[in-house]
Amino acid sequence: MIDTLTNTVLFVMLVLTALAIVRMERLFAVVMLSSVFSLLSALLFVTLDAVDVAFTEAAVGAGISTVLMLGTIALTKPIAKRSRHTAFVPLIVVCVTGAALVYGTLDMPAFGAYDAPAQMHVGPDYLARTPDDIDVPNVVTAILGSYRGYDTLGETAVVFTAGIGVLLLLSGLRRRREDEDEEV
Amino acid sequence: MGQLFNLQFLAGHIHYLLFIVLMMTGLFIVVDKTNLVKKIIGLNIFQVSVFMFYVSIGKVTGGTAPIFPMDDKYHVDKEALQGIVYSNPLPHVLILTAIVVGIATTSLGLALIIRIRESFNTIDEEDILNIEQEMTRDDNIKYRDVAEGLI
Numbered sequence: 263m264i265d266t267l268t269n270t271v272l273f274v275m276l277v278l279t280a281l282a283i284v285r286m287e288r289l290f291a292v293v294m295l296s297s298v299f300s301l302l303s304a305l306l307f308v309t310l311d312a313v314d315v316a317f318t319e320a321a322v323g324a325g326i327s328t329v330l331m332l333g334t335i336a337l338t339k340p341i342a343k344r345s346r347h348t349a350f351v352p353l354i355v356v357c358v359t360g361a362a363l364v365y366g367t368l369d370m371p372a373f374g375a376y377d378a379p380a381q382m383h384v385g386p387d388y389l390a391r392t393p394d395d396i397d398v399p400n401v402v403t404a405i406l407g408s409y410r411g412y413d414t415l416g417e418t419a420v421v422f423t424a425g426i427g428v429l430l431l432l433s434g435l436r437r438r439r440e441d442e443d444e445e446v
Numbered sequence: 447m448g449q450l451f452n453l454q455f456l457a458g459h460i461h462y463l464l465f466i467v468l469m470m471t472g473l474f475i476v477v478d479k480t481n482l483v484k485k486i487i488g489l490n491i492f493q494v495s496v497f498m499f500y501v502s503i504g505k506v507t508g509g510t511a512p513i514f515p516m517d518d519k520y521h522v523d524k525e526a527l528q529g530i531v532y533s534n535p536l537p538h539v540l541i542l543t544a545i546v547v548g549i550a551t552t553s554l555g556l557a558l559i560i561r562i563r564e565s566f567n568t569i570d571e572e573d574i575l576n577i578e579q580e581m582t583r584d585d586n587i588k589y590r591d592v593a594e595g596l597i
Binding site for chain 2: 423
């Protein structure tokens with residue numbers, strides 16, 4: 263009961279934050295609100311028993327991505343223009359997509375069901391085998407580092423590629439600016 | 447769709463509906479707003495809602511976080527383990543990977559925005575479209591003679 267209450271309060275706050283982001287035009291406020299959104303979602307992850315996900319989201323979503331976005335708006339313009347077109351077509355697209363998704367969830371098992379298909383196969387197997395196989399208390403660590411180590415390796419490759427991409431895009435920023443100054 | 451009015455069914459599925467509401471708010475920002483930074487933020491909201499949806503699949507009612515009790519030698523205490531219900535750890539692992547990949551794509555998108563601002567001196571989609579159209583029109587006028595000569 264208390265769980266449902268906490269979840270509902272968190273949801274209301276999340277939805278209000280998201281709507282405020284839709285309305286705002288000052289990008290600084292928008293970035294701060296997106297940080298708040300990440301923090302609230304981290305709280306929701308705790309109530310969903312995903313403590314590791316919660317602190318990753320708090321560190322990455324509320325921390326690093328906020329810093330990156332603040333850097334971006336410092337290098338660009340801090341205020342968004344009000345869009346000139348009407349919001350009618352986007353609203354229809356969103357409603358149709360939302361209805362399709364709701365239709366898709368109708369066949370899903372109820373929230374928290376212990377006999378859901380997701381609770382039947384590898385998940386419980388990892389829980390049962392971790393004490394003997396790996397002997398670390400945190401099962402998420404065991405799966406991340408050992409059972410699914412290749413996934414983590416792939417993730418590292420993705421982050422490395424993105425890092426190279428960012429470096430290539432931004433390298434020579436100062437040099438190009440100096441060139442422009444000389445031309446002027 | 448009639449199931450939606452069954453109270454017990456709704457109690458089990460209300461979380462999914464709320465996640466979808468959040469997801470659609472994110473999608474609306476991506477589709478409607480013309481500022482590129484705001485689009486990236488909308489994408490993040492969408493992404494986090496999908497993560498919440500995915501993690502909620504692993505939740506077991508009455509379960510706790512999948513961290514085992516330890517004995518005094520820092521090994522898993524197999525006796526204390528009996529009878530405790532744990533939520534499914536597998537969605538948590540997959541979403542941990544997804545969060546890190548998400549920040550990688552976000553940073554790449556932000557870097558692209560900085561380059562766009564350098565080339566176009568704006569980060570508004572409609573302005574960029576106008577500039578592109580003007581450039582194409584200028585090119586067409588400039589190279590019209592050449593193109594006609596080829597025919």
